[in-house]
Amino acid sequence: MTSTIPQLQIHGVNDLRLDTLPAPVCGDDDVVVQVRQCGICGSDLGFLSMGGLRGDEPTPIGHELWGLVSEAGANVSSVIPGQRVVVQPLIHDNNIGNGGSEGGFSPYLLVRGVAQSPDSLLPLPDTLPDAYGALVEPLSVAQHGANRVTAQAQDKAVIFGAGPIGLSILLVLQYRGLENIIVVDLSEARLTAARSLGAVALSANDPDLLPKLIECHGSSSFFGMPMPASSVYFEATGARSVFERIVDISGPGSRVCLTGVHKEKATLDLIMLLAKEISIISAMGYDVEFPQVIEMLQSGRFDPTVLVTHHFPLSQVTQAFEMARDSEQAIKVMIDCQA
Secondary structure (H helix, E strand, C coil): CCCEEEEEEEEECCEEEEEEEECCCCCCCCEEEEEEEEECCHHHHHHHHHCCCCCCCCEEECCEEEEEEEEECCCCCCCCCCCEEEECCCHHHCCCCECCCCCCCCCEEEECCCCCCHHHEEECCCCCCHHHHHHHHHHHHHHHHHHHCCCCCCCCEEEECCCHHHHHHHHHHHHCCCCCCEEEECCHHHHHHHHHCCCEEEECCCCCHHHHHHHHHCEEEECCEEEECCCEEEECCCCHHHHHHHHHHCCCCCEEEECCCCCCCCCCCHHHHHHHCCEEEECCCCCCHHHHHHHHHHCCCCCHHHHEEEEEEHHHHHHHHHHHCCCCCCCEEEEECCC
């Protein structure tokens, strides 16, 4: 390892820079990971538009990653140098790439407190390809949402948003045995991707969206009015109007999982919410989902790399972020942090 490394940081609103910083120093309780791949998350784009999360300090970003253990502190016994690992960025209050002092868009990453919190690094099983590693994190977000609403095979699901998280939710629900899953989006390219994965893909602009939901999932009656019999909805866009629309069209007793990150207050008709007995359940991050997702991937029942549309070297990370903003071309943009 050289004495300095490149580190991607936010310096202000839409001000993204690949800075040169001192290489990480491994403490007795810590691990230094040689980052191989790190995916661009929608929250990374959100942090950039906000100007960061650390006030006047630059914000290092990147939290969807895997790599090799480069160095392990004297007190660390859970992993060894050379081992492939997936980084759980939120354990031990590290908040890697989420307002903490480290970020994954760099060749080397310091993961603090592994001796006290060994679950912050999970071995990537030998049977799984390298390309699966950086996808464990977004799949864990999807799995957490499915866990929060206790999605089961008999559910009829509608996913609003066919971005990386929406399509990850689709894969997770299919793994759980759900059928006739509907995905709604504005982007025809993303709807095509959802359709290729086996979803019923519908345009959010379709004036017949409501009757098409009823056609696919059946009808439930609400004071004599026909409403979709869909039992669970996932909001994965972060758009206030979409969340409000879901609450409006959802039928009696349905569950709404809020996974999109919203920056505006929503207006809800509480009388209708009360009368329909809708459950609104939020899902942010993950808790126990990393091991669950790794087990799912080991089943071989789906290939998450279908979500990856573009690869860039770290040296071209600013171009990669521009591509990630283009919903007509990109779904998941992956960065090679060793190039």
